[in-house]
Amino acid sequence: MKLDSRRERLLKHTFLDFRQTAEFLEHPLILNRAEGLYCWDIDGRRYFDAISGIFVATLGHGNLRVLDAMRRQMERMTFAPPLHGVSDVTLDYVEKLGSVTPAGLNYVKPFSGGSEATEAAMKFARQYFKQTGQPGKYKFISRYQGYHGSTGAAMSASGTGPRKTKFEPQMPGFLKVFPPTHYRSQFSSWEECNRFAARAFEDVIIGEDPATVAGIIVEPIGNTGGIITPTAEYFQIIREICDRHNVLLIFDEVITGFGKTGRMFAAQTFGVTPDILCCGKGISNGAVPLAAMVAREDFADAFWGRAEDDVQFMHGNTFAGNPLACAAGIAVIDEIVERKLVEHALEIGEYLAGRLESLKRYGVVREVRGRGILRGVELVRNTNTLQPFPELGIALKQTALENGLILRVDPTWFAVSPALIAQQADIDEMFELIERSLVQALDRVGGVPAIA
Ligand SMILES: Cc1ncc(COP(=O)(O)O)c(C=O)c1O
Numbered sequence: 129m130k131l132d133s134r135r136e137r138l139l140k141h142t143f144l145d146f147r148q149t150a151e152f153l154e155h156p157l158i159l160n161r162a163e164g165l166y167c168w169d170i171d172g173r174r175y176f177d178a179i180s181g182i183f184v185a186t187l188g189h190g191n192l193r194v195l196d197a198m199r200r201q202m203e204r205m206t207f208a209p210p211l212h213g214v215s216d217v218t219l220d221y222v223e224k225l226g227s228v229t230p231a232g233l234n235y236v237k238p239f240s241g242g243s244e245a246t247e248a249a250m251k252f253a254r255q256y257f258k259q260t261g262q263p264g265k266y267k268f269i270s271r272y273q274g275y276h277g278s279t280g281a282a283m284s285a286s287g288t289g290p291r292k293t294k295f296e297p298q299m300p301g302f303l304k305v306f307p308p309t310h311y312r313s314q315f316s317s318w319e320e321c322n323r324f325a326a327r328a329f330e331d332v333i334i335g336e337d338p339a340t341v342a343g344i345i346v347e348p349i350g351n352t353g354g355i356i357t358p359t360a361e362y363f364q365i366i367r368e369i370c371d372r373h374n375v376l377l378i379f380d381e382v383i384t385g386f387g388k389t390g391r392m393f394a395a396q397t398f399g400v401t402p403d404i405l406c407c408g409k410g411i412s413n414g415a416v417p418l419a420a421m422v423a424r425e426d427f428a429d430a431f432w433g434r435a436e437d438d439v440q441f442m443h444g445n446t447f448a449g450n451p452l453a454c455a456a457g458i459a460v461i462d463e464i465v466e467r468k469l470v471e472h473a474l475e476i477g478e479y480l481a482g483r484l485e486s487l488k489r490y491g492v493v494r495e496v497r498g499r500g501i502l503r504g505v506e507l508v509r510n511t512n513t514l515q516p517f518p519e520l521g522i523a524l525k526q527t528a529l530e531n532g533l534i535l536r537v538d539p540t541w542f543a544v545s546p547a548l549i550a551q552q553a554d555i556d557e558m559f560e561l562i563e564r565s566l567v568q569a570l571d572r573v574g575g576v577p578a579i580a
Pocket of ligand 1: 241242243244246275276277278347351380381382383408409
């Protein structure tokens with residue numbers, strides 16, 4: 129894509145997320161239209177959006193039901209202050225979201241983005257302990273390679289070094305353990321490795337003193353580490369640890385929520401119910417900013433009292449529970465449920481995984497990970513040494529764009545998460561673009577495709 133001087137100048141007057149504009153200008157991508165599984169750049173070139181925006185447009189871009197719901201709401205009211213009033217549609221959304229979350233999780237606070245939801249969850253946990261007789265519990269344990277957002281506590285809980293070290297020192301009271309992938313070469317089975325990684329949470333809780341630990345926050349499937357997908361037992365062990373030490377379990381389902389893993393939430397996929405669930409991204413299909421924190425209903429008691437008791441959740445945002453966003457959110461859930469898209473994601477996800485597995489014949493794929501339509505592929509120099517292959521990822525990002533394909537490449541792995549509406553023919557089209565781009569990328573880095 130060739131940029132005109134005005135757009136180039138304007139790009140220099142803004143920031144992209146987490147990336148250098150000078151590098152972006154070498155291969156710029158400016159989009160101006162999106163529909164279903166595709167988006168188009170300003171030159172009219174079409175791209176298969178294999179990552180649904182960025183894990184967002186789960187119903188496909190421009191879902192009509194969502195847009196109609198927003199249009200209707202726009203005619204009535206687009207803003208109500210969550211301070212001295214609340215909109216009727218916000219309450220409808222509380223009911224709607226609470227009807228699809230795991231049992232017992234239906235104390236709902238809508239927000240405008242994933243970082244707001246995780247930040248609120250940690251504040252909620254701290255305040256909960258302060259007013260239930262355990263004011264010393266304030267620490268959080270999370271994982272290296274995890275990402276929970278860009279605000280203070282969310283960033284402190286994140287374990288992605290380069291995204292946070294520039295802002296250190298981080299907030300005190302945030303500790304980390306490694307995800308299971310970190311230890312896998314030291315164990316003879318993935319299951320045993322997961323048991324070890326899960327138990328590390330308890331070691332830290334005991335080492336820190338359980339009376340000081342408020343919560344564990346984890347992504348059920350970790351995107352930033354390369355679609356890290358632990359065993360169900362890993363989460364069961366963590367759940368038991370939390371119960372033993374009265375520590376709240378927070379699932380950050382900003383990516384995994386709303387059908388991607390083959391159930392509405394990954395908590396259901398892994399069969400473990402957290403105390404607080406944070407969601408965002410696919411929650412509004414990207415039509416308007418929306419996110420939510422959903423806590424266990426019985427926690428509500430700790431925040432209920434007379435005004436002079438001063439126990440209300442001392443937190444808020446101007447756009448929290450915005451009526452337009454809530455109208456979109458209701459339509460998203462109705463669409464997912466009525467079109468049985470969760471069940472479809474489970475089925476089509478198996479097909480997608482099978483196709484991605486076939487990339488192993490090129491000798492540079494270590495593993496295909498994930499659940500449902502959320503899948504990741506780890507790239508290695510060769511499958512004996514298992515050395516990472518970042519040059520291949522960097523080349524792949526480029527060849528994919530040249531082939532009209534948008535992927536998430538990091539660069540030792542790549543992820544795909546097409547919209548839940550994708551059919552087998554769409555998966556085939558996407559896979560052929562991936563395979564072609566991978567072969568071209570291998571060629572560019574001088575790797576010989578070792579087709580088995
Ligand atoms: C797992 C996870 N949590 C939280 C966030 C933060 O969400 P947002 O960017 O909407 O603030 C993200 C964003 O990518 C995420 O992937």
